[in-house]
Amino acid sequence: MTAARLRRVLLYAGLVAVGLLFIGPLYWLFSSALKEPGDIYQFPPRWLPSWHVENFAEAWRAAPFGDFFVNSLIVTAGGATIKLVNATLTAYAFVFLRFPYKNVIFLVMLGALMVPNNVTLIVNYITVSNLGWVNTYLGLIVPSAGSVFGMFLLRQYMLTLPGDIVEAARVDGAGHLRIMWQVVLPMCKPMLVTVGIIAIVDMWNDFIWPLIVTNTVEMRTLPIGLLYLRSTEGYSNWGAIMAGTVMVALPMLILFLVAQRQITRGLTGGAVKG
Amino acid sequence: MTTTTAARRGQDDAGADGAAAATSGSGGPGSTARRRRRGPHHWRRRRKEYSLFLLMISPNLLIIGTFDYWPVIYNAWLSLTRWNMISGAPRYVGLQNYENLFTSSSFHGILLNTLTFSAAIVVGSVVLGLALALLFDQKLRGRGLVRTVAFAPHIVSGAAVATLWLFIFDPAYGLSRVVLDPFGIESPRWVNDADWALIALVIAYLWKGIGFVAIVYLAGLQNLPEELYEAAKLDGAGTWTTFRRITLPLLSPVTFFVLVTSIIGTFQAYDMIAVLTGGGPGDATTTLSWFVYQQGFRASDAGTAAAAAMLLFVILLVVTGLQTRFVQRKVHYT
Structure with missing residues (x-):
């Protein structure tokens, strides 16, 4: 065997090992969610699922997954929409409108990226409870509805648009709202999709804030509901717990498969440039 | 995310100026026409534009001000008080909370946990992330699929x-036993063993995150100038020398991005700690961030929680500050 051939064989072996490292646990998750208790509690394990879909019904019985789903959907849809609107309006204003020291204001808003969630936790809880929003959708959504990173991505994108087109629309007498809606936003579509999807993923997966701001089982979102399911089922029913985990993970996995390119671009786009 | 900001700030400002010039139309062929339009209407129009600007940014500004900036100020004040978060009002105690933290040996343990966790994730992310990226950079069949599967856990x-x-860490029926058994190794009790819990946390955390790091490194690798590699080849440099002398130094801005985002990520980690270990056994996996949550919302000790949060904030500020300086000095030579 030549050196080049050996190298390729080793590289493929590495690729297969890495593939197994990531597919293995994922397969374990989905197959366990479909295994009968008898197949889970034996060693060595049975690798093929027994298509025991009752695990899902059981998870649903042990914890109000219907409520969790509704709450997660409302919080994600509401939060991501407001985030996207905020990102768009702010980015447009910073790029296309005049205002004294607007770049200073922009940097000040950007500085919010430096504030870690640990510092905001206690005070935001106090603020939200003063507003009477504890255990409400408002309390779940509003504190996360501002957009800094999305605003930044959109602003950078809008700066690359040809200024002439906007200028031409202005000469034609179009107002800013019309220019934004009919000229600028259609050109920003790829970035809008990216910012929107990142907002959806963030809201769906958020953990610590929903944990703090809700205090009844019926108001919990899916990630917190999963914690609750585990505490009621203990370690005695992995099948049902894995079924619950699938219900939390699957929507984002599907979204990822559909919009892989937009997600990777948004999350890594800022990292490397040139 | 912060790195992004810093790395781009330079080009940012230039862009903003360009846009300002485009909208205000100072100079250029169009300027005479515009000057003619100046007059009584001019200031009214400008006022309208200012109000529209304020109207458009104010919802976002209000939320960020209330839920990002105000907490920093109020949290700083709370760290100087004692309060149970339920009744009464915060009572000023000076630096007492900080003093208590620094003299408590269990807090030293928590700081050590935080640093160990963070260091393990940083080193693991850089080494494994770069290794994966180098693998994905080879022309191999099926690399796209593996890349996708590796990235997927990041968004779950x-x-x-x-x-x-x-479940994987279940010593009797988990996947970890299946993997260890053929080697004749008995599965440790992972999350229930104080010696293994932090290791378990690191493994799960890396599994979730390195796919993302690999993609970031991959983007960096694909941006490296081809010519340098050809020159190195002509000079007879071997693979290892090329990697050490060209690839690694050129990737240093990416490495720094990974470093900083990993540190920021581990310092704000809650969900995996909450589910895997709940900070235990004992304090074995209690990090600074988990300590803030515990003190504030389990022990109802707002002062101690706020003081720990301030400490964490300062550490992160130093880290981002260092990164900004480093990137400004180094990023340009790519």
Whole structure:
């Protein structure tokens, strides 16, 4: 065997090992969610699922997954929409409108990226409870509805648009709202999709804030509901717990498969440039 | 995310100026026409534009001000008080909370946990992430599929990933036993053993995150100038020398991005700790961030929680500050 051939064989072996490292646990998750208790509690394990879909019904019985789903959907849809609107309006204003020291204001808003969630936790809880929003959708959504990173991505994108087109629309007498809606936003579509999807993923997966701001089982979102399911089922029913985990993970996995390119671009786009 | 900001700030400002010039139309062929339009209407129009600007940014500004900036100020004040978060009002106690933290040996343990966790994730992310990226950079069949599967856990909820790993770490029926058994190794009790819990946390956390790091490194690798490699080849440089002398130094801005985002990430980690270990056994996996949550919302000790949060904030500020300086000095030579 030549050196080049050996190298390729080793590289493929590495690729297969890495593939197994990531597919293995994922397969374990989905197959366990479909295994009968008898197949889970034996060693060595049975690798093929027994298509025991009752695990899902059981998870649903042990914890109000219907409520969790509704709450997660409302919080994600509401939060991501407001985030996207905020990102768009702010980015447009910073790029296309005049205002004294607007770049200073922009940097000040950007500085919010430096504030870690640990510092905001206690005070935001106090603020939200003063507003009477504890255990409400408002309390779940509003504190996360501002957009800094999305605003930044959109602003950078809008700066690359040809200024002439906007200028031409202005000469034609179009107002800013019309220019934004009919000229600028259609050109920003790829970035809008990216910012929107990142907002959806963030809201769906958020953990610590929903944990703090809700205090009844019926108001919990899916990630917190999963914690609750585990505490009621203990370690005695992995099948049902894995079924619950699938219900939390699957929507984002599907979204990822559909919009892989937009997600990777948004999350890594800022990292490397040139 | 912060790195992004810093790395781009330079080009940012230039862009903003360009846009300002485009909208205000100072100079250029159009300027005479515009000057003619100046007059009584001019100031009214400008006022309208200012109000529209304020109208458009104010919802976002209000939320960020209330839920990002105000907490920093109020949290700083709370760290100087004692309060149970339920009744009465915060009572000023000076630096007492900080003093208590620094003299408590269990807090030293928590700081050590935080640093160990953070260091393990940083080193693991850089080494494994870069290794994966180098692999994905080779022309191999099926690399796209593997790349996708490796990235997927990154966008799944940390609570779900941690729950899956909790089962994998089950010493009797988990996947970890299946993997260790052929080597004749008995599975440790992972999350229930104080010696293994932090290791378990690191493994699960890396599994969720390195796919993302690999993609970031891959983008960096694909941006490296081809010519340098050809020159190195002509000079007869071997693979290892090329990697050490060209690839690694050129990737240093990416490495720094990974470093900083990993540190920031580990310092704000809650979901995986909450599900996998709940900070235990004992304090074995209690990090600074988990300590803030515990003190504030379990022990109802707002002062101690706020003081720990301030400490964490300062550490992160130093880290981002260092990164900004480093990137400004180094990023340009790529």
